[in-house]
Amino acid sequence: MQVSVNTNDNINGTLVLPLWQDSDSMAEGSEAGVPRSLKNQIETILAAGDFKAKSGTAMTLAGTDGGKAMLIGLGKADDATLQSMREAGAKVTASLSKIHGKTITVKFSGMEGDHMGAFVEGMILRDYSYDKYKSKDDDDDSDDSEIHAHVTCEADKIEDLHKSANLSLAVASGVYLARDLGNAPPNDLYPMAFAEQAIEFGKEHDNVKVTIINYEQALSMGMGGLVGVGMGSARKPCMVIFEINPDMPGPSPCIVGKGITFDTGGISLKPPPSMDEMKYDMHGSATTFGVMQALVASGHKERVIGVTCMAENMPSSNAQRPGDVIKTYSGKTVEVLNTDAEGRLVLSDGLWYTGTHLNPSYIIDLATLTGACVVALGHEASGLWSNDDDLRNKIKEAGEHCGEIAWPMPLFKAFEKEMTDSKIADVRNLGAGRWGGSNTAAAFLKQFIPNKDGTDEQIPWAHLDIAGTAWGAKTNKLVKTGATGIHVRTLHHLITGQ
Numbered sequence: 468m469q470v471s472v473n474t475n476d477n478i479n480g481t482l483v484l485p486l487w488q489d490s491d492s493m494a495e496g497s498e499a500g501v502p503r504s505l506k507n508q509i510e511t512i513l514a515a516g517d518f519k520a521k522s523g524t525a526m527t528l529a530g531t532d533g534g535k536a537m538l539i540g541l542g543k544a545d546d547a548t549l550q551s552m553r554e555a556g557a558k559v560t561a562s563l564s565k566i567h568g569k570t571i572t573v574k575f576s577g578m579e580g581d582h583m584g585a586f587v588e589g590m591i592l593r594d595y596s597y598d599k600y601k602s603k604d605d606d607d608d609s610d611d612s613e614i615h616a617h618v619t620c621e622a623d624k625i626e627d628l629h630k631s632a633n634l635s636l637a638v639a640s641g642v643y644l645a646r647d648l649g650n651a652p653p654n655d656l657y658p659m660a661f662a663e664q665a666i667e668f669g670k671e672h673d674n675v676k677v678t679i680i681n682y683e684q685a686l687s688m689g690m691g692g693l694v695g696v697g698m699g700s701a702r703k704p705c706m707v708i709f710e711i712n713p714d715m716p717g718p719s720p721c722i723v724g725k726g727i728t729f730d731t732g733g734i735s736l737k738p739p740p741s742m743d744e745m746k747y748d749m750h751g752s753a754t755t756f757g758v759m760q761a762l763v764a765s766g767h768k769e770r771v772i773g774v775t776c777m778a779e780n781m782p783s784s785n786a787q788r789p790g791d792v793i794k795t796y797s798g799k800t801v802e803v804l805n806t807d808a809e810g811r812l813v814l815s816d817g818l819w820y821t822g823t824h825l826n827p828s829y830i831i832d833l834a835t836l837t838g839a840c841v842v843a844l845g846h847e848a849s850g851l852w853s854n855d856d857d858l859r860n861k862i863k864e865a866g867e868h869c870g871e872i873a874w875p876m877p878l879f880k881a882f883e884k885e886m887t888d889s890k891i892a893d894v895r896n897l898g899a900g901r902w903g904g905s906n907t908a909a910a911f912l913k914q915f916i917p918n919k920d921g922t923d924e925q926i927p928w929a930h931l932d933i934a935g936t937a938w939g940a941k942t943n944k945l946v947k948t949g950a951t952g953i954h955v956r957t958l959h960h961l962i963t964g965q
């Protein structure tokens with residue numbers, strides 16, 4: 468989507484008119500430039516109460532003189548939130564059809580700057596589809612060109628809205644990238660394919676350094692978690708390290724992503740229904756890459772690190788077995804009781820490597836880690852665990868601001884105890900019982916957060932379980948289908964304050 472912001476009264480293409488609930492006329496100042504017959508139609512419909520402008524509603528009108536309009540319901544002004552505004556903006560994009568054409572003019576009048584910004588952000592975020600693998604018929608005359616959105620508002624609000632629209636476009640480029648990676652089929656997006664794309668990204672930007680730890684290196688470095696999960700696949704595992712502005716001084720935020728490009732469960736094979744969805748099991752790594760893209764696009768100047776732990780979890784004669792004991796990069800041993808609890812194994816190496824080599828101010832990992840998290844929170848929120856109250860609060864606030872809820876979950880000592888009482892190793896990768904599975908998974912990860920140098924206090928760390936939010940939320944109005952790009956915006960906001 469191209470977005471231009473101005474005070475011009477000209478209406479290019481379809482007029483989009485956002486309206487508060489129960490408006491009985493057009494807002495003052497918004498009539499300028501509207502063709503007479505269209506204006507009469509809009510006024511008649513509003514005066515008669517035929518469009519109530521409830522949130523989530525839209526109506527298309529066509530004037531006799533050729534003008535077209537889309538009325539968009541914002542709901543009650545008193546109930547408006549940034550998220551309701553994003554959803555109203557998304558409704559515009561979702562409702563655009565052939566008759567509206569690809570050029571629209573959104574006329575804001577008397578609206579708060581933040582609300583207008585969120586509306587435009589919603590239009591942009593909903594303007595995504597994954598069509599890479601669809602062939603186009605010769606007789607298909609559908610117009611797949613870009614949408615041109617002209618946005619107009621009062622002169623004194625133009626500059627702020629212009630800035631906010633540009634920021635939304637920059638951050639959305641990271642969201643789109645995360646969605647592209649998440650949606651990619653697992654035969655094409657395997658660990659080294661992700662690494663190749665990261666290397667290209669590094670070449671494209673002077674302020675980005677990308678380093679790969681390949682399978683052989685991981686083996687010789689003793690990354691038994693990453694190697695154990697990935698060795699059953701012909702497509703070997705790797706770790707990808709992104710450094711944005713590597714020459715700026717640390718300590719710096721570090722984002723770590725689970726990147727299982729396909730999770731069959733391994734020898735602890737998953738049941739067939741919905742197994743195809745396990746292509747999304749790399750969404751933690753997709754979000755990590757997306758955050759890097761968003762930071763570069765928005766011109767962030769500080770050092771930020773991303774680490775993704777890439778592997779394909781397959782059953783084979785060379786796969787790890789339930790009962791195996793592996794030695795992780797931290798030196799701690801893990802009894803692998805279920806090969807389907809693989810995300811925590813690859814992350815154990817990624818977290819320890821990040822903590823000991825990359826000078827973090829804090830570490831945040833993202834992982835489609837447990838079905839139990841979906842049981843607990845449905846598709847409405849990611850689970851959020853942290854060893855640091857301040858970090859937890861900041862992530863929660865950033866998530867709320869962006870409409871990407873991260874909901875605090877507990878790290879009770881009992882969960883850690885449960886995960887460290889293996890009879891033959893330091894840690895077990897499966898809880899003793901089936902209850903609280905997302906909490907025991909988080910407690911497992913906590914064992915792999917190093918202490919701050921020379922102290923017995925751990926590096927501030929938070930874990931986001933995105934199993935329910937990475938795809939499949941029918942209530943997420945900013946996404947048509949497939950991967951959501953969850954938390955690219957949360958983390959960009961947390962890191963930059965923008």
Ligand code: BES
Pocket residue numbers: 730732748805807808809810835836837838839841896897898904934935
């Ligand atoms: N990738 C899955 C978790 C998952 C399941 C995400 C469904 C989204 C939807 C993960 O690797 C897994 O299989 N976890 C197991 C852990 C169990 C064996 C302790 C699970 O959740 O069942």
Ligand code: ZN
Pocket residue numbers: 730732806807808809810
């Ligand atoms: Zn699994």
Ligand code: ZN
Pocket residue numbers: 727730748807809810835836
């Ligand atoms: Zn998994």
